[in-house]
Amino acid sequence: MSEVHLNQIDPYNYKEQEEAFTAGALSVAALLNHKFLEPRYQYSRELDPIVGVSFTGLFDFFVHAFGVDWLRWWEEGRPATPQGLAFKREEEKYLSSWKDIVHRVVWDYCDRHNLKRPNRCTTVQPSGTKALLTNASSGWHPPKAQRFIRRITFGKNDPVALACIDYGYNVIPSQSDKDEQGNLLNDPFDSRVSEWLVEIPVSVSWADLPGADEIDVSKFSVLAQFDFVLQVQRWYVTHNTSATLELRSDEIEPLGQRIYETIQNDEGYISAALLARFDDLQSFPRLPFEPIDKSTYNRLNQEVKARRKTDDFCAVLSRYDLGEMAEAGPSGCDSDKCMFPDQQPSS
Template identity: 70%
Template sequence: MEIIGSGFHCNLSEIHLNLIDPNNHQEQEDAFKAGALCVAALLHHKFLEPRYQFSREIDPIVGVSFTGLFDFFVNAFGIDWLKWWEAGRPKNWGIGGKTTKYYLSDYFTEKEAEYLNRWRNIVHETVWDYCDRHGLRRPNRCTTVQPAGSKSLLTGASPGWHPPKAQRFIRRITFGKNDPIALACIDYGYSVVPSQSDKDEEGNLLNDPFDPRCSEWLVEIPIAVSWADLPGADSIDISQFSALAQMDFYLQVQNGYVTHNTSATIEVRESEIELLGNRIYEAIANDEGYISAALLARFDDRQSFPRFPFEPIDKPEYDRLSAEVLVRRKTNNFHAALNQYDNPNYVVYGPAACDSDKCLLPEKPEKR
């Protein structure tokens, strides 16, 4: 969990760092102040459920998160920062100048921490000032990094602090057949194919999304990260970033910005298991701020399968698919297309927006 506890609700907001200029400190301050005010204002809410209201009164919980951190730092530091990642984020890497032995790795580490510390301080100062002025109990910690995969897609951000899957990729998003959003996507030019679960009698994937046997659609969207065209970026294979490099960056975020917990998924190969295990042990033994991280196995020979949610592609393929989207496009107004298909009687079947027991409020207040 990113916010540890039970029997409470947490007010969350999220900053999309990929949209912010690394050199514009005022823009960064405005963004994090806005995120802080969003969560602080919600502390006025009164819960009907007594246990949630009691929790709010004794320990108000808020969390200002961000996404697109990796993109932000690429834009801030350039290709050398990516090369440092490619090398594993080692210490004493890259000479910073002709007349000094100041390492680029030291510079990157210090500047990363500087950004993270400044944002954390802005959030806490803003939340606490708001609470003091409105007579609300101060939350004792206000920053987190929440899971941000789907929301990151709205602005093309790399999720949370994580590196993207590739500089360019096909993102496939699952919808129910004839979902209004999917129909609007078709008019906007995106291709639609049956999902991985839709197969014929012989177990072969269906190809026609309008086949009566098809129940779900995959909308295919070609995506490029904001820095994809940075000179030299295509030479960096993001899929080869080591587990130890990911661990190092996760700890940087946890120690520099986060006061709750950081949503973290470290992708690890079999050959890295012992190295990463030892590093996690050291982080715990040395009290380096480690709380938790999910581990996801990487298999270089089986990284993809048909209609994979994220399928890396090269620039020519991305350019071709993007051009095809424009050829198919019937309207440049996605909202108008959506309104055309929006049906108040359409029922969406699928997982709840939040299936945590924290979100399943009782219909009636509990009797005491």
């Protein structure tokens, strides 16, 4: 699979869009040359070759394309008004054109290299981690807020976390680090702490558009989300669309009715996870994403700059990562959540 980061692309630069999806298509088509050592995998590939070109940052892309009026339409629930239908036609044009590019490029590559054509080439894969690399809203999903505190988990004294401290970011103990009474610990250097949360103030690329602050994206209805993911599935995706629909308790019945209608009307295949929204952030402290307002965002950024000891993050990371510190995060792991104790070889 490959992934196009739409938040990095100009909505009005169609040549750039074609180049991006062409690159994504070629990068997956080339993998069809791979020969599996396991015979049954190779046999499956020969029967049904599968590739997937995905994207992330779609919501950001459409905000830049259509402006704050598109956000207001979302706030209203994406109703079938004349303006809403016009927005849907524009969404369809973008999604369909990208799908056409992907299939044309993949199939042309296969024809030129005598490979069997995949009959479906587009998907939206889970994109939480990779989306963060370019500050994109994940996949097709709306962001959690225009501005938020992003908390990333590291092992205590992890080289990256230590570099983040020198760069000015705040570090606190994780949600799992508590005292004997079950209270959250506050000192990251407490001996009882095993994991750190690095707090980074973040804003989306369109946060400062006039009028954007007036819209609470966390209030977007589950039916609006469902409508949008159906657009993505109908006009771009030929595999499956990774989707997490967020809802409140009073939305369960309307969503159930809408799903029933979708099945009855044969409106297209969809597979989605459901996630309850919690409006009381105090019930779940130190969340990975905590929405904040503009003044809090500006204040936190000023505090980061005041604490900053260096402007060269790579240089300070190299110093910590060369083993100069007595402690470091667990080695040999591809995840910051890998906290298995070191295994000593038996004699």
